[in-house]
Amino acid sequence: MLYRESGQFKTSYSADQAIFTIPQDRVLFLLLMLAAFVGVPFVATDYLYTALIIPSLCMALAALGLNILTGYCGQVSLGTGAFMGVGAVAAWNLAFRIPELNLLVVFIIAGLIAAAVGVIFGLPSLRIKGFYLAVATLAAQFFLPWLFVKVGWFTNYNASGVITVPRLELFGWTIDQPVEKYLFTLGIVSLLALAAKNMVRSNPGRQWMAIRDMDIAAEIIGIRPVIAKLSAFAVSSFYIGVAGALYLFVYLGSAEPDGFNINLSFQALFMIIIGGLGSIMGSFLGAFFILLVPIFLTRGLPLIGLDLSTAAIAHTELMVFGALIVFFLIVEPHGLARLWQLAKEKLRTWPFPY
Amino acid sequence: MAFFLEVLIGGLMAGVMYSLVALGFVLIFKASGVFNFAQGAMVLFAGLFFVGFIGLGVPIWLSVILTLVVMVLLAIAIEWLVLRHLVNQPDIILFMATIGVSFFIDGFGQSIWGSGVSQIDIGIPTDPILLLDGEILLQSFDLWAAVVAGALLIALVLFQKTRIGRALRAVADDHQAAQSVGIPLNVIWIIVWSIAGMVALVAGVMWGSKLGMQPAIVGLALKALPVLILGGFTSVPGAIVGGLIVGAGEKLAEVYIGPFFGGGIENWFAYVLALAFLLIRPQGLFGERIIERV
């Protein structure tokens, strides 16, 4: 009834190429952004910001990066944690050594450094693929954190190897309240998500998807796999690097480089599987979902009368994640994003499905 | 020189322990083309049940049998709930599904038996053996591990000559052709996963005796991956040889190269070795040339 595109005609190419081709979507999206930027600060508590929303946004950005590589270009990576680490350590060093540098510039350079490292570890993808490549990215996952721990320069020779971020300042705006951190993160993440959305709709995205679907066919129609794959690695690592920098600067505040470990990599992988491989929105849905599950298990279960011990909850969490992964892979490989699409399709004919 | 030999032998022996985990991967990969990330979790799972049964006062031989029953049940459950629904999906989807399986059985095993550390003692001696006037030190436990791995290797090679073993190889070569000559695919998969479960039990008991049975053992799956790449995904002897190379390589690297970098390089050395190997000989030392080159 409300959500129907009949009677709406596109009269120009630009209208046809818009991200949201029908007004309902545009309105919905604008409302969503309005809610995110204006509505959330009215309702969210400090707890929600610091424990759920900010980490979800950071991880969503990392998942988005991984999704570009895995969902769009078909290259599996288990090195997300390490590339986040590259971004975080690079950003910290930039901010620490050149304090006058603008925070945004710091993040951009950190992302570029992560992209460069990503390309280096992406080189094996030119010869191997599938889980062989996954093992190759594991090499990055184990090597890079070790490097950050061993080379004292990265942590300014701090005896315990913990790096602590300086005060966040942007054009004279001191970002220290959770609300401000949230808005700052949301701003960056939205911008990058918009860029990603446009990228996957245009030439590079189509190249990636061609490679994903069948690399030989892609090569025959004139796509150069070297360029396509390495650009996917670069863009993906850029996103992941910026996500890592945000994760350290906005969320953790201080961290040990060793903390960017394989758990983060798995987490990001789970986010895109559950959220939806090859979907920008799926990355966000997946990130929120994965971070909500443990909170739901610890806070929600007692409310419905199930009072498990802390250990049992932690074990249940592992089992739930495992089961969800298998469930989504079997039932809905396109994840939560696909469910959203289905919901929209149902809505088109609602309430008269004929 | 004596020290070099000592490190080399120690490394080879450590490699045998990796091979025990890697063998399970190879079996499943050969028969179903599934890269089973859950093998490490299965090692923990089997070990936890074995120790758990002993803790309940069950004699060792009965614990072994009971644990094997559990592993067969696990294999059936995985086939019914997971594999059956993912037939003809891309390999990478199956791979990710086994990551899910890995998390599930990790949590499941721990929620039954807890996350504590328990001692396994099945009577394997651990005294050091000194050779060459005490210049070289060997660990009797390591020798036993080598014996166990050798026995397992022989058993698996012999098993391949049996009727079921031939069926397994047929399935591995071509699913459709095997089905068309009347080999039941699902049964074969259950058998393979059961055997991998048994191998996991052996690995679990050995690793448990070495480290104490504890949840950290799950992480071993990650160490077995480079072993597979070196040895080839489809070769049982390759898993053993790959393990030996990784073990000896990383120990020698740690001792002789590590100090220049502040130590701790063995965490990633095996991966870098495997990565280099992938670029030169992607099918591994003994593997079949099935890898898709790009």
Added chain:
Amino acid sequence: MKSGNWIASVVVGASLVAGAFAASAQEQLIPSMVYRTGPYAPSGTPTADGFHDYITLLNNRDGGLNGVKLKVEECETAYNTERGVECYERLKAMGGTIFSPYSTGITYALIDRAPTDKSVIFSMAYGRASAMVGSIFPWVFNAPVTYWSGASAAIQFFAKEVGGKDKLKGKKIAHVFIDIPYGKEPNPVLQNYADELGFKLELVPVPAPGLEQKSIWLQIRQMRPDFVYLTGWGAMNAVSLKEAAAVNFPREKILGGWYTSQDSDVVGAGPAGKGFRGLTFHSVDRDLEVVKQIKAHVIDKGQASQNGKHLGEVGYMRGVLNAVFTTEALRAAQEKFGNKVMDGEQSRWGFENLNLTEDRLVKLGLKGFIQPIKLSCDNHQGDGKILIIQWEGDKWKTVSDWIAPENQKLMPLYLAGAEQYQREKNIPARSCAKS
């Protein structure tokens, strides 16, 4: 696929989460950050149990703290910094005021947040050593000892073993440590002692989680150190002892830090652990009055965490001690601010004015458990003392008197560390002259 159901359940889940943060005003919430899972679970579980059971004891026996009921709220960190931060935020939102993260990594992450959040970070004998300087770290307490005092006690013990500090000259001491912030913490102090006393210090990092140590111990066999100071954690410790046994390195020459010498560590090692010695900052006496009380008032009533199966173990008693510090600080605060629920500022005051005298300890059923200790505005460590214990194959035995760390020697290091933090962060130091 019924998409509607899924969306509905997610929404329900979210609203449940949002509704779960109504903290009761009559209860003092006692946050307990634990790790009962993951590679460090064997070390974390007994401590979590001890903490939980002591608080339950106070509730069952005394009706709480001066009439204020205590409520333990556990949160699983899995020794993971990111989850620890989430736990902290959650427990803070529920009304927690005193946090014991049980992880040096998490402690570091929380130190920055503490002043703005008005949360007391009580890192009992772990975390940032220089945080004992109360004028720069008003919100962080690390009584009764730090890893630096531990290193100092270890060196004193080694000196005693060889017959005097001057005899250490030319000796070789290896520090085998897990390569995470916790493991690296003692290095500066050990290095300082090495320079001063003229022994050779070998730093041997073990990559976390430390399951693979064969090459490490082969190297140590080659190195032939006179002593090994072992700073391991969780799964690593048992492996160290087993590998040491495998290369015939005498366990008597290995001295573990206090998180390296818990029951789970030696139990996992089996016979290989016999003779191993370790530090502790509390006694290992299993006949303490408080143990009997917990047995009578908590375990026998079936209210213990995991039925008290770890009762009396080193890790368990450490949890008890942590709970004692926490509740006694609250008690001290109540004396000043009245018998009600304490907020962050008041909890902090309580910690800063904590004074556990001999009498008080006896009254708490902790006779001889720790040495009397008093915290102050500029000393957030107190001057705790350290014991050496030895594993006899089935139980720990105390093999030394209380050793006082050489705090006068460590003080300049503490101050230097704290001042570096102050400079980096550009925060003002408060003056402690008044109180």
